[in-house]
Amino acid sequence: MKTYLELLTFSLVIGIGATLIMDIYALMIKRFFNIPSLDYRILGRWIGHFKNGIFSHKNILQTVPINNEKAIGWLAHYLIGISFAFLLLLIWGIEWAYHPTFWPAITVGLLTTIAPWFMMQPAFGFGIAASKTPHPTTARIRSLKAHAIYGIGLYIAALLLSIVLS
Structure with a gap:
């Protein structure tokens, strides 16, 4: 029983910590280099249309927005x-x-790039690995960087947790 509780608790702490580090990175590159990250409204719009049985879009940016x-x-x-x-x-x-x-x-951080490249971006209408966007190579590199930062965040968050646990 303790192991299941540890698994859930550690997943929460490490996952939130890593995602927060990823978001801090996104804020920094926006602030200092004016490079935008994904607008999470798009993710919310995609998920919001699931209730209507719509899982992919020709172009999510042109899809009707949903509440919240x-x-x-x-x-x-x-x-x-x-x-x-x-x-x-x-x-x-x-x-x-x-x-x-x-x-x-x-490794996990970089492998998580599979989700946007092969699931989310095609479902948004952006093509596999952003192939239908104006600058696919730039989008791919940005995605890899963001997910590498998430991986570094996994390590940092786990390291901090291990210090607390010791």
């Missing part, structure tokens, strides 16, 4: 971050949270 799409998008963003932390702990074991190492965290 920004809040839904931000909540989903953090729940996804927590879910990927949960996956990391399932693969490497709960013991990893007590003695975190860098490579599992960065």
Whole structure:
């Protein structure tokens, strides 16, 4: 029983911490380089249309907005971050949270790029790995950077948690 509680608690702490680090990075590149990150209203709009049985769009930006799409998008963003932390702990074991190492965290972080490239971007109408956007290579590099930062965030959050646990 303790292990399940640890798994859930550690996933929450590490996932929220890593996602927060990813968001701080996004704020910094917006502030200093004027490079925007994903507007989570788009994610919320996508999820909001699930109730109507609509899972993909020709262009999500031209799809009718839904109520509370920004809040839904931000909540989903953090729940996804927590879910990927949960996956990391399932693969490497709960013991990893007590003695975190860098490579599992960065590996999971980079592998999470699969979700936007092959699920979200095609469903938004942006094509596989942003192939239908005006600058696909730029979009891909930005996505890889953001998810690498998430992976670094997984490691930092786990490291901080391990200090608290020791």
